[in-house]
Amino acid sequence: MVDAVTVIVDDQALAAYSIQVPPLVGDPGGFYPQFTSCYKTSMFIPLGEITTSWNWALEFEGTSVALFGVTPPIQYNQTIRIADPSVDKTNATQPNSYRAYTYPVSSQGGQFFTSGVVHNDSQIRIGLSNADGVAIDYALVTAGNLTNLQGQTILVDDRSSEIFWDGNWTMVDNYSLPVQCTIPSPQAYKESKLLLNSTDSVNFIAQMQPHANSTHSSNTVGDSFTFHFAGTSILVSGVTPGPGLPSDWLLHMEFVLDLNSTTRVFSPTSDPIKPHDIYFESTDLSPGNHILVGRILSVAGSPLPAAQIDYATYRPSFVTVAEKPVFPAPEVSGSATATSSSSIPTPNPSSATPSPSPSHAKSRAGAIVGAVIGGCILVGCFFGILWLVRRNQRRIRNAPNPHTEPFTSTAPTIYSEQDGPSSQLGTLPHSKRPFSPLHAASLSVASNSNSALSQQQNNIAAEIREPQNSPVDARLRELQAQMDAIEVRVRDNAPPSYSGEA
Template structure:
C-alpha cells in the first residue's frame, strides 16, 4: 500500500463542468495547458452586472484550480465557494499582482469519495486546469498523473538550480510555473532520473522565445535514447511575434508505452544562450488505484546510455583528506613510539647487567692478584676510560640490578636493588640508575 501523494491533472475540456451566469468563452493559446482556457467573458469588466459560476463533481480528497486571475476592479478578487452543499464561504485569489497565471484556489482535505463543488462570483476568472488529489482508492483509469519538479521521486544530478521567479509571457498575463518552481540548468551533463508505471509520458518546461540560441537534451526511456534540440532564430515565428517565456512548453512526449514499469533519464546536452527549464511531467498510470501503486526505487547507478555526469560531493573530498591525514599521523606516531620503545628496551638491558669498573689507579695495584676466575671485557665507552685498558670484575657472578616494579602501560621502573652485601671498598659502582624517559602522548 502506497502512502505517497498522487495528483491528477484535468484539462478544462475534460472537467465536464457546468458553467453559468452567462455565456462563457473559450480562448486558445499555446502557453496554456492543452492550448485553451474558459472564462466568463461577460463578467470581465468593472461595468459587468453579472458574474460567472461553475459546478462540477470529482472523485478524490481535494481539488485545486489554475489559470488567470481576474484583473483588478470592484470586488473582482473575491471568490465564493461551496462544497457538498455546505454553507458558502468567501476566499480570495491570493494574487498580489493581478492578472497572473497561477493556481488560484485550493480546497481543504475532504473525506475520500465523490464531491461536488460550486464556485460563484467569478468576475473574469479564467480556468485552465484542475488538479485533483487522489485518495487511496480513487479510480485512476483514464486519468493523468502530474509530478512536480520538486517531487522526491525525481532525482537530480549535477549543478541544477531551483528557481521560483515569475515568467514573462509577453501578451498573456505573466505568472508562475506549476507549484511555483522549476529546476534549471545551463550545464551539459546535468541530468535527472524518474521511474513510473504507466502507458504514456509528457515532460513540460519553459522556453525563452526572446533569446536567440539553442538548448538540447537526450531522453532515455528504458535504454532507448531520443535527442531533441530546441532552437530560437530570427526566423522563428514566436520570436518574431514577441512571445517571451512559453510556459507549459512540451519538451518530450511518448504516448505509446507498454503498460508496466519504466525508467526515464533526461540528460542536458547543449545550452547556448538558452536555459533548460524543467517544470513538471505527466503520465497515464497503469495501476488502478494509489493503494496498488508500485513502490519503484531508483537504481544505484544509470547505464552508459544516459551519459550522466556526477559531481563528487565536497563532504566526501574533505572526509577523504581528513582520513588520509589521520592515517599519516597514526603511522608517524607508531614509528616514534616503536623507536622510543626500542631505545628504552636497550637501556633496560644495559641496566640489568652492569659491570662494576675498578678505577684505573687501583687496577695497577690489583692486577697481579686478580683471581683465576676473573673475566675481562672491554668497558663501555666513556670519558673516564681508555681504549684497550682492562677492567677487573669481582670474583663470581656480577651483581645484578633488579627492577622492583614494571608497568606495561607507563613503562615505569625504580632503581632499587634486591639483596644485601657490598663489593670491596676499592671498587666504585660506575652505573647510576636513571628513570627511563617518559612517553609522549600520541
C-alpha cells in the same frame, strides 16, 4: 514518505464534472481561447446569462482540489465566491452558501484556489460564483486510496521525490514570466457575448508562474534526470530554455525512454519565454513500467540557455493508489544534486526488483571467473596424474614376465665337424653345447647376479602396482628411475658369448 498522487483535469474536460442540481444548470457556458502559456494550449473563460452572475458546481473524486489559471486584471471584481468542501457552512449545490475569497494577486497566472482536505475521498464538491474575468486552465485533484485512476492523467511536480536529479541542477522558485493575455471586456460579460471583437476585449500582461511556482534548472553538459513510471504515455514540460528572437542560443538534449533515444534541439522562436513548454512527449506506450532519462548534451549562445524542467504527466496503467509501484532510487553521481524536501520512496515487495549495482555485479562476475579457473586447474591436475599412472601401468604390462627366465637365449651358431665350413648355421640345445669350465663359472656368476636383479625389479613392479602414501607423481618418477638403472645393470651382466670347442 511517498508523495501524494495528483490527477490533472484539463479545462476542456471540466464540463464533464459539472453537477446537474437545481438551481444549477451545469456549466455556465463560455469558450476556450488559445493562450500562449497554458496546459494544452487553451483556457476556459466562463460566461453567465444576461444580467445575472453565473454559478457553477463541480464534483471530483479525491481528498482536495486546487484551481490553476489567470486571475482577472484590475478592471474586474477581485472577489470570487467559492464553496469549499472542507468548510461546513458551504454547500456546492446551494449558491447562497458560497463564501467570498479575494484573489491573491490580479493578472497572475498560476494557482489561485486550494480547498481544504476532506476525509471521504469518494466525493469532493466545489462551487464557483461571481468570477467574471477569470480564466481557468486546469484543476489538480489529490487522489485518495479509493480514487479510480483509470483514464486519468497524473501530474508529478519537479519537487516530487519521484524525479531524481543527477548533476548541478538548481531548484528555482518564486518567479514569474510576463505573457500577453486577452479576455472578454466587462461589457461583454454583461451582454453575454460569445464572440469577441476589438471593442469587447481587454488585453493585459499576466505574470505567469510555472506549476507550483518552481522548476529545476541546469545548463551543465551531462546533467540528467530520471523518472520511473507505470503508464501508457509521458509528457515533460518546463519553461522555455531561453528568450525569443533576436537572441542567439542553442540547447541540445537527449531523452531515453526504455533505451530508445530521442534528441531535441531548442532554439529561439517568436514565442516569448513562458511556462508549459513541452520538452518531450510520447504516447501509446505499452502498459507497464517505464524509465525516462533526460540529459543535456550541449549548450551554446548568448545568453546561455538552460533546461528548466517543471513537471511530468502520464496516464497510469494502475487503477488505484494502492496498486501504484514504488520504484527504487537510481544511482546518481552529481556533486550538487538538487532534491526536494520529500524523502526518497522505499521499494516495496510489489514493485519491480532493482537491478544490482555495477560494483556488486563486477564482484559477482570476478568470483564466478575465479571459481571456473580454479576448477579447470584441479581438473587438469587430476587428468595429468591419471595419465602418468596409466603410462607406468602400460610400461609394467609390456615388461618381461618376472616369473619366467628373462635371460634364456639362443646358442651361438657353430660349425659342425662333420659338415665342415660350408655347412649351414644351426642351433643346439643347452644340454648338447660343448663348453669349458671357464664358461661354467661365468654362467654361474651371471645367473646369481641376474637372479638378484630380477628379484629387485619384481619388488619395484609390485610397489608401482600398490602406490605408497608418498605423493604419487614423485614416487612414480623415483620408481621409474630405479627400473631404468636395473635394465642397464642387466645389460651389463648379460651371459658371456662362447664358441664351440673342437
